Amino acid sequence: MQLLSLLFSPIKEFWKKGDVILLGLCLATSTFGLALIFSATQYQNAPGQILNRSVVVQAIAIVLGVIAYVLLTFVDFQLFTEKRWKLMLFGSIALLLMILTPWGVERYGNRNWIQIPHFPMMLQPNEIVKIPFILILALLIIKIQDRGYSISSIPSVMQIGGFTVFTLGLIAAICGDMGTCCVYIMIFAFMAWTAGVKLRWFVLVGGGAVLAVVIFWLFFLPETRFWTDYRIMRFRVVFDHSLDPSNYGFQQTRSVLAIGSGKLFGQGYLKGIQTHASNSSALPVRDSDLIFAVCGEELGMVGCMALLLLLSGIVLRCIWVGRHASSPFNAYVCMGMAGMLLSQITFNVGMCLYVLPVMGLTLPFVSSGGSSIITLFAAMGIVSSVKARPMPSWLRDRSKV
Numbered sequence: 001m002q003l004l005s006l007l008f009s010p011i012k013e014f015w016k017k018g019d020v021i022l023l024g025l026c027l028a029t030s031t032f033g034l035a036l037i038f039s040a041t042q043y044q045n046a047p048g049q050i051l052n053r054s055v056v057v058q059a060i061a062i063v064l065g066v067i068a069y070v071l072l073t074f075v076d077f078q079l080f081t082e083k084r085w086k087l088m089l090f091g092s093i094a095l096l097l098m099i100l101t102p103w104g105v106e107r108y109g110n111r112n113w114i115q116i117p118h119f120p121m122m123l124q125p126n127e128i129v130k131i132p133f134i135l136i137l138a139l140l141i142i143k144i145q146d147r148g149y150s151i152s153s154i155p156s157v158m159q160i161g162g163f164t165v166f167t168l169g170l171i172a173a174i175c176g177d178m179g180t181c182c183v184y185i186m187i188f189a190f191m192a193w194t195a196g197v198k199l200r201w202f203v204l205v206g207g208g209a210v211l212a213v214v215i216f217w218l219f220f221l222p223e224t225r226f227w228t229d230y231r232i233m234r235f236r237v238v239f240d241h242s243l244d245p246s247n248y249g250f251q252q253t254r255s256v257l258a259i260g261s262g263k264l265f266g267q268g269y270l271k272g273i274q275t276h277a278s279n280s281s282a283l284p285v286r287d288s289d290l291i292f293a294v295c296g297e298e299l300g301m302v303g304c305m306a307l308l309l310l311l312s313g314i315v316l317r318c319i320w321v322g323r324h325a326s327s328p329f330n331a332y333v334c335m336g337m338a339g340m341l342l343s344q345i346t347f348n349v350g351m352c353l354y355v356l357p358v359m360g361l362t363l364p365f366v367s368s369g370g371s372s373i374i375t376l377f378a379a380m381g382i383v384s385s386v387k388a389r390p391m392p393s394w395l396r397d398r399s400k401v
Contacts, residue, residue, distance in 0.1 A: 017388035018073040029310040033366030040287040043278045061370035065377025072381030078329045081135045088132040095125040110177045121370035134336035152198040164188045179359030190339025234357035252354040259296030266300030288367040292352040330386040
């Protein structure tokens, strides 16, 4: 009996203090995603085979993710970050540099993965590094504010912007993944805006970045390469869908056709024509980047709306927890997590609907990817740890005045 009490005591404690609502939303969304992955990988199965390896890995990752969520709920991340930020920073750098070793794997034109020998799943360092990036950036912001400096002053913006640019530069140089860089930029924007950085800085920096990119392409790329550069082509096909439908616009053309064919209620689960095809007309990368198109084809607009409602619930829950956080650090962390999810959802769904360029970004909690799922549950576990440390009653009373 005493052993059972020791085993169930942390679960009872989690049930009292942890964010059970957020866990429920994450589990519902990831289960929805698992069902879509099961359908999207049926074409790979051998005769008589029921479960694809991707489904098994995803299911195991969800279980491990839930365990990580519960365990991280009991960690005080403000104290941990204050004491271990150097270890987190150098650990992040080391993890990214591992991509340059023989363990690094290139897929879809980006070198984003690590395949450790005899390890059952590949790791995505740039996904894992999002967590320490958010924690360290939140710590940097409160250190600036604790010293009495305005967060919108030039030195303050240079500090938080410099850390962000350093991280982006490292990812761009090692992975060449501009889509992931966009997510980090949105995380920074959410956290900086929450901290009180003035709008003029976003206009100035955003406008300067766009101008710098235009100048680079106009003056440093050969004239013949400018309009045909693959990064430019990804934007051009968004504005003109007929420009290159068999190459740069192929993924999005197939995605729009799949979503459109689903209409209101879809073709039926496990009955999607493009989802289960194995010829040239099949939906590409259907279990990861274009899994939203699988949902649209098989479950229709109703299924897509249900999925988006679940994802929106997770984002809104992060924001709610942040608004009731016990400290500014915890509030910034929650907003960073919300920004990470919202930007990734927007970019992925926009890509599937052919209103945004291909960025190679997956749909959170839905697309296949073991390390991604575990990282997402861990990130939400940090939000749960914020909820588990509520504002003291005397501060809550004063905040309502």
